Structure formats: structure tokens, C-alpha cells
Amino acid sequence: MxxxxxxxxxxxxxxxxxxxxxxxxxxxxxxxxxxxxxxxxxxxxxxxxxxxxxxxxxxxxxxxxxxxxxxxxxxxxxxxxxxxxxxxxxxxxxxxxxxxxxxxxxxxxxxxxxxxxxxxxxxxxxxxxxxxxxxxxxxxxxxxxxxxxxxxxxxxxxxxxxxxxxxxxxxxxxxxxxxxxxxxxxxxxxxxxxxxxxxxxxxxxxxxxxxxxxxxxxxxxxxxxxxxxxxxxxxxxxxxHGLSPPVFWANSKILLSTPESDLPDLIETLVNEVGNGGAVGENVRVIHPTSILFVTQLSSIANHQPEDLTIALSPTVTGQNVWQTSLNSLEIGLGPHKAGSKSLRMALPYIADFIKSHIPKLRDPASQVTRIVIACETGKDLSIGVALTLLCLFFGPDGQLSEETRTSGIDKSFIRSRLGWISTSMPDANPNRATLQSVNSFLMERPR
Structure with missing residues (x-):
């Protein structure tokens, strides 16, 4: 033995x-x-x-x-x-x-x-x-x-x-x-x-x-x-074990009075209660100085207006042939975490073409299509990468939607300046390095 x-x-x-x-x-x-x-x-x-x-x-x-x-x-x-x-x-x-x-x-x-x-x-x-x-x-x-x-x-x-x-x-x-x-x-x-x-x-x-x-x-x-x-x-x-500060503070007395051996199960119960209680995802947030570009979580995308252009970025991988689910909606399965960030590079041309095709509607005051809403799991990573791409391609210095796609002048300095718009509008935005690398690669390597 x-x-x-x-x-x-x-x-x-x-x-x-x-x-x-x-x-x-x-x-x-x-x-x-x-x-x-x-x-x-x-x-x-x-x-x-x-x-x-x-x-x-x-x-x-x-x-x-x-x-x-x-x-x-x-x-x-x-x-x-x-x-x-x-x-x-x-x-x-x-x-x-x-x-x-x-x-x-x-x-x-x-x-x-x-x-x-x-x-x-x-x-x-x-x-x-x-x-x-x-x-x-x-x-x-x-x-x-x-x-x-x-x-x-x-x-x-x-x-x-x-x-x-x-x-x-x-x-x-x-x-x-x-x-x-x-x-x-x-x-x-x-x-x-x-x-x-x-x-x-x-x-x-x-x-x-x-x-x-x-x-x-x-x-x-x-x-x-x-x-x-x-x-x-x-x-x-x-x-x-999934415990978050809000759940801890709402239940601190019971958590601190529970034996150590029972804490993992108690935490799981408390976390599930929050999830099953219909916790509302973050509100859809606008990226200033635009008035039409919004970012949110996947859990909130269901609350979008029917006339919105929506781009939902899912952690479940799907084929490009099923990405467009309606005239105004994309559901793009990129994969989870870093894999999704890397896959974003291949999806950005498709997303850019989708938005470009809708620019006449977005610029038409009589059109019902007035917003672009982008969602990912957290509302802070992949969706930020897509928003950054659109800001660089389709928006002018005053935040207004341009008639033409920008084809020149997109370098690292320009991309950082547009990322500054996002950082100012959403201080908690947290795109990971792989997401930003995908955006940079797409924007700086595209044909002029």
C-alpha cells in the first residue's frame, strides 16, 4: 500500500x-x-x-x-x-x-x-x-x-x-x-x-x-x-461559487451564520433565486455622441423595439447561413470567451455589409428604423468590438451617420479615438485584448 x-x-x-x-x-x-x-x-x-x-x-x-x-x-x-x-x-x-x-x-x-x-x-x-x-x-x-x-x-x-x-x-x-x-x-x-x-x-x-x-x-x-x-x-x-457583492450584501447575515460546509449549497441557492427571479439585464445604453448606436446584454435584447436593427452575438457557434434571422436582425454565434473574440474577425465583414445596406433607412427621417442595438453576453466585450467597428466605418466626428463608408484614415490612433467615445459613454465597457485585435485587424487590413 x-x-x-x-x-x-x-x-x-x-x-x-x-x-x-x-x-x-x-x-x-x-x-x-x-x-x-x-x-x-x-x-x-x-x-x-x-x-x-x-x-x-x-x-x-x-x-x-x-x-x-x-x-x-x-x-x-x-x-x-x-x-x-x-x-x-x-x-x-x-x-x-x-x-x-x-x-x-x-x-x-x-x-x-x-x-x-x-x-x-x-x-x-x-x-x-x-x-x-x-x-x-x-x-x-x-x-x-x-x-x-x-x-x-x-x-x-x-x-x-x-x-x-x-x-x-x-x-x-x-x-x-x-x-x-x-x-x-x-x-x-x-x-x-x-x-x-x-x-x-x-x-x-x-x-x-x-x-x-x-x-x-x-x-x-x-x-x-x-x-x-x-x-x-x-x-x-x-x-x-458565483456569489456577487449584491447577493452577499442582501444575505450577509445568513451567509455569515451558516457552517462552512453548507455555504457552497446556500450560495448556489441564493444565486439561482436571483437568476430565476427574472433579474433584469442592464438597460440598453447609447454610445455618445451618436444618438442611434446602442449596446446591451443578450438578456435585454428581447426588449428591443421591433423596428430596431439588432445584432445579437451568441456564445453558441452557428453557421453564417443562419445568421440573418429577419430583415432587421442578425443572430451570430461566435463561440464563448476568447474563441468568440477571435471569431469576431471573420464576422465583421458580414456585420458591416448588413449595416451598410440599411444606411438609407437609418438616414431617412420618415423611416421607422432609427436605432442599431448590439448585444453580447455581458454587453461589455464582443458588442463593444462591433460598436467600435461601426463607429469607425459609418459615423462622422459629430456622431452623425455618414452617407458613405469611411475608406481611409483608419489607423490605430483613429480607432483609439473612437474607443474613447465608448469609454466615456460606458466606463464599465471591458473588451478583451483579443476582441480589440480582431477589430484592428479587420479595419486596418480591409481593401481601400
Missing amino acids: KAGKPQFLQDPRRLKRSTLSIHNRLQSIQEDAAFAQNVQNAYDRPLIANERCGSWYIDPSQKGGSAYFKSTDGHTGVWKFSSRRLNLHLLESIGKNDGCIIIDSTRRGKRMPDALSKTIPIWCSVINRVLFPGESQFYDLYTPPQVVSSTEHAQISKLLPSFKVALKALDIPFDSLKTQISKPLRPMWITPDSNVETTSEIFEQFHPVICCTVSRRVVGPEVTEGGYIQGAGDDTENWA
């Missing part, structure tokens, strides 16, 4: 698994959320969840919005200002509330995520450079010195002028954005180690963007923390 592993090798692994339990994660999330609420009580500004994990730490009734700052945009040596994650929607809230509190967390051992220590500081400086062009005193980069070294700070600062040029190239209506804030932006940092005291201080020279790391720092192994897990809301695909 094969001997088992020695007991001294088994126990630490079992101990780690028991420490990283679902219950301990949810308990840790609730503890960190209490700190986030304390910070809001002290500074009286809206709580903004930095997605994906930020929403775990905010009771939905207290949530003031979402942000999409990625730590990868602040990683050492690869700093950037992302044209895919502009976060310009935050300016209105910042202006109305004299700042905001952006909630995020990070893994064991780190003081704060790169999104808070570098990505947001880069964003603040670039926004200031664009919206306050004649006031160079507001151009400075601010980073937390206990996290970002002076050398790295200097390296990032050298890149800021080029980031400003890249943002300006997106051809976004900056004049209207400037009306939303009265002062430049400046990041500030709060962690569980900070001394949080209630204050009504108004900063005369800037709007504070308070970057709040909610999880306390764990330097050693989790097993030394009595069940507390730093960054417990991250990596949900590995532990949450």
Missing part, C-alpha cells in the same frame, strides 16, 4: 485551506467594509468602488459609483494612461461632492494596490494638464512616498507629457468636462494604519481624490491572523 504524505507536510496545507475559507473571506470583507464606511463618515464624500473587487467592500445602499483603474497600468516600468479606462465619468461626481473616496484592496503583504498608488495619481495629473492647460502649478505628480520610490516617481513624471498628448488625441469634448470640476484633482491616501478623524475641511486649491485601501496589511502567513484575509474580495473565481 502506497504510503501517504507525512503528517507534518499535510497539516500546514490543511490549515491554510481552512484559513482561506469562504466564511473567513466574507467575515474579512465585512470587517474591511466597516472601515470603508468609517472613512466615508469622516470625510463625507461618496464611496466609489474600484472594480472588480471594490464593490465587495461597499453596501450597495452606500455605493456612489464605480471606477475602473487597473493596477497593471501602474506596474513598475509599464506605467500608462489607458485609453480603454478613461474614467471621465467620475468628474461629475467629484465636482458635485468636492472629491470622492475610491475603495480598493490588495493582496497579502502589500500596503496598497498599484491602482491607488500610481494609476490614479497618473490619471489626476494628466486630467489636470488637459483641463487646466495654462496652470502648470497643477501638473505635479503626487504619489505616496512610503510606497513609490523617488526614482520611480521621477520616471513616471517624465512620461506625463506624452500621456497628455495621447489623451488630447482622443478628440473628446474637453470643454464640457471642464465645466464639471472647478479645481484640479489631487490624490490622497488612507489605509487602516491611518488616523481617520472626522473633518469638514475644504481644500481651496484642489478636489481631493481619496484613495482608500480597506484591507489591513498582513505581513506573515494568513494563519497568524485569526481568520482575517487581506484582500479577501479578490480572485472570486477561486472561492465565491
